[in-house]
Amino acid sequence: MYQTAFFASFASLVLGQQIGTYTAEKHPSMPMQVCTAPGSCTTENTEVVLDANWRWTHIIDGYTNCYSGTAWNATACPDGATCASNCAIDGADYSSTYGITTPSSGALKLQFVTKNDNGQNVGSRVYLMAGEDKYRMFNLLNKEFTFDVDVSKLPCGLNGAVYFSEMLEDGGLRQHEGNKAGAKYGTGYCDSQCPQDIKFIDGEANVEGWGGEGGDSGTGKYGICCAEMDIWEANMDATAYTPHVCKVGEPTRCEGVDCGAGDGERYESLCDKDGCDFNSFRLGDQEFYGPEKTVDTTKPFTIVTQFATDDGTDTGNLKSIHRFYVQDGQVIPNSETVVEGVDPTNFIDEKFCEQQKTAFGDNNYYGKLGGMAAMGKSLEKMVLVLSIWDDHAVSMNWLDSTFPADADPSKPGVARGRCDPEAGLPATVEAAHPDAYVVYSNIKFGAINSTFAAN
Template identity: 75%
Template structure:
């Protein structure tokens, strides 16, 4: 909800739009399955690619960085277009530099902090690939998406996130001629927070107004958060937008500060966090869903007429652990019906009960979200939060709000536990493991 990623902290952590040749790019394998019915699943040989914001970029004629610390190389990058021409985006050593590995077939381990010969990498973000040059796109309407997760080594203040963003299949390669790298090098990112820390947007460097790791423009698109979680808290959240493709924003459209409820996207979304919804014994270590052990997460996208072309009406959640199917907890907040799914009705009641702005409805609610679900790209990441220390997920938020007010407390974590300086020092060995990705017809991808 308040995603603000910090990529590599060493000097060579930058990206560009030309293609470098100093490091070979080899996408780690992460096969998935597509299921037409229970017990009838076919394997797809998918892989993952590292987001371009983490990659080393240098001048095309050598090794000189195009970006160091929080500053652009003024010689190579006097403006966005020139920078895109002068700078090359190179391949990645996934395991050694970024802590991204495959512990088994169909599994992906994302290490939180990785020490390497160049310095320290913090967090990562990868996308599922259908081929060497295209992201794997998903139509989620009237489907269910399932994966296994292991958050047993993911403490307070961290977020193992699995979500869908309405990115271009080719990473913007065809829409923006100055982008020569494309999906093969993880370009074209966008989400509902319209992030302004993306160094290249629409094939040009985000140089104008760049200060302290953030530029003048952002990159917006609809986002469906399947899984934002750690050991203590978890949420799933649709974030619709007024736009239906990756869109560059500036000013009010980015929705920053006082413009939060005037921008292109619903940054708050409509979240279902069991703890926030009044059930504090459902998710966590030794709870109903025991986060000390791996489990399966199932998300169903129900349409009003039960077809792939219908209008999104409801998003269901189930878990599978220890041979048991566990339905999502039901809401236990005064003024909210005791449902365990997300719908327009649930969102309206939740926003009223918590005193929140229902920008979700203003932007178009479930129907608008459903349109975006027809063409989504899968994102997997691990990150800490430089903006608000992940308090919106697992602690009290806002931190100065009355904790007895409904919706303020989202988990058991101390508000200070998620400070990046604190969590990076105390828990550098943290990691998350994602595995067994499946897409299929309703009730086809999981069983007790």
């Protein structure tokens, strides 16, 4: 993802590390299938858990918030370690508070704006669980990952994202003494943007240097970095899939230039924030994806992503990442590139990344940090993330509009989609489309060509 999601629009939805007892934590069921060949699949009784950054945090044995508006409670949180000791994270009312529901077995619906007793919640992020207190870990090498999606109610400016993050299996419970909640309560998030709006990192509150403006939830001195594989970032009008690599091989706290947030520091970060993206519109096929296009976003469809290795084994080096769609019983190959300087192709590999970066005049930080080989190492230990979010940094223009917004859209790589740059302003999209939602369903994982019917 280009930027981390804006987390919550009311003060009580923040992260804590002790465990509260006011609301029981009950994970919604979202079973998946593991396949060895077409039609040969077994069901795993997986669940989802809400990210801790959305949750109510309060003083232990009390209702006083540890965080309000964009500020920490100075009494409870004079420093990071003390705050972690004083504050408890509670269970979540998934449906009423966050608009997270399971309309059918194996399906998950994420509502964009949900009115509730505290005001309203905006967006959400959940992780797939293998049990009550462990994330479901994936080794994606020599495998394919498949799911169904309905983006018909997801307008410009929103992002329904399905991706993998190099998080720890237990959410950092064992590694960080200050973390008492662990994966059961959705702790331990990291991604390639090295997000600094995470309230607790490595078991301590991100209190130092914390500040926020307007509707933003605030940021602190520290960020948390790790590799990320964006399987699906999309709305009705645009989509991209993007590998992001890092210098580090596990969740790593950053500060200063390592976070890459300052002027001129983006390409000095621990992680490659741009990634090597495959966006059909940006790559020259503007009729491939969208309402009544080749992949018709007014109707549900299936997304297949394959991770091919150089020797065809689960321990080989990542060679290429392939994409297929299935809609109305038809398998639709990914679009081919139509860009001067980029060989016609419909998948991501090292050559594509190098040519695309050159053609668009972009910094190939992806290649500098190890490219496909580095991505492959990270793909051995990934956690599945499903989310819906709007973008307080650049209004999702990087996905579905002109980016940078003041650039000439006729310049190669600038036009990412058909959307008006103003459509993604958070205030605009939250007011105009509070009823937006995305539905993910029918997750399958297994051997290449085992999870869908190829023709």
